[in-house]
Amino acid sequence: MINTILIGDVFETIKSIPDNYVDVTITSPPYWGLRNYGTAMWEGGREYCNHESAKIKTRFDYKFTGFQEKYKSSDAAIFKNECPDCGAIQKDFQLGNEPHYNMYIDKLILLFSEIKRITKPTGSIWVNLGDTYSTKPVGRFNGKPTHSTATSGQLDKTLSGVPNKSQIMVPERFAIRMIDDLGLIKRNTIIWKRSPYFQHQLRIDLLMTLNISFSLQLIQSIILSSS
Numbered sequence: 001m002i003n004t005i006l007i008g009d010v011f012e013t014i015k016s017i018p019d020n021y022v023d024v025t026i027t028s029p030p031y032w033g034l035r036n037y038g039t040a041m042w043e044g045g046r047e048y049c050n051h052e053s054a055k056i057k058t059r060f061d062y063k064f065t066g067f068q069e070k071y072k073s074s075d076a077a078i079f080k081n082e083c084p085d086c087g088a089i090q091k092d093f094q095l096g097n098e099p100h101y102n103m104y105i106d107k108l109i110l111l112f113s114e115i116k117r118i119t120k121p122t123g124s125i126w127v128n129l130g131d132t133y134s135t136k137p138v139g140r141f142n143g144k145p146t147h148s149t150a151t152s153g154q155l156d157k158t159l160s161g162v163p164n165k166s167q168i169m170v171p172e173r174f175a176i177r178m179i180d181d182l183g184l185i186k187r188n189t190i191i192w193k194r195s196p197y198f199q200h201q202l203r204i205d206l207l208m209t210l211n212i213s214f215s216l217q218l219i220q221s222i223i224l225s226s227s
């Protein structure tokens with residue numbers, strides 16, 4: 001058996017996979033508006049510019065050093081789209097930072113239409129997708145965005161039309177579109193309930209800025225079948 005690993009923007013790499021080719025897809029896309037994975041690249045501008053003037057500083061750039069070291073993997077810096085020093089433009093293909101949840105779901109549906117194409121008629125698709133709350137950018141400190149506003153790209157989720165403090169129900173909206181738009185059969189929902197201990201270990205600093213019920217976060221896995 002030969003394994004092949006494709007690395008790159010999923011919207012591009014998936015095109016190289018033939019129709020009716022895979023039995024199972026298991027995927028955990030970025031949830032909407034929660035994280036910046038730091039995959040952005042600069043195009044144009046000056047070769048050795050570090051785009052420092054484009055960086056949007058958080059309070060951790062001013063204080064509390066040590067935090068960034070600890071959370072390096074999830075604390076990607078955020079930048080303005082254009083560098084004021086050299087004019088380079090930031091291009092980012094990562095999912096999850098769209099200004100409206102419907103734009104995020106539109107992209108997912110585009111992707112899953114491709115996943116449907118590559119899935120055999122007997123195959124199945126497993127999606128791990130979590131929800132988020134409608135909130136305004138939270139936790140400004142001395143006028144600077146905090147870690148959580150940095151990682152969520154400073155989205156004001158209340159502008160999406162969902163009332164402040166309500167769950168947005170992204171997984172449910174996505175599941176309905178998968179059925180209605182792509183004709184997939186939703187077979188089940190699996191609730192992944194993390195223990196408070198597990199949550200504490202991983203997310204204590206992020207929890208401080210989020211609704212307390214996040215500690216009982218329910219992560220929904222949706223099983224879909226194409227036949």
Ligand SMILES: C[S@@+](CC[C@H](N)C(=O)[O-])C[C@H]1O[C@@H](n2cnc3c(N)ncnc32)[C@H](O)[C@@H]1O
Nearest residue numbers: 008009010011028029030031037039093094095
């Ligand atoms: C929730 S994580 C999933 C992590 C993965 N399940 C693992 O165990 O490593 C989402 C991942 O999707 C990646 N991602 C976001 N947009 C992408 C895109 N357009 N193409 C490929 N990967 C993308 C992010 O960089 C991140 O690593």
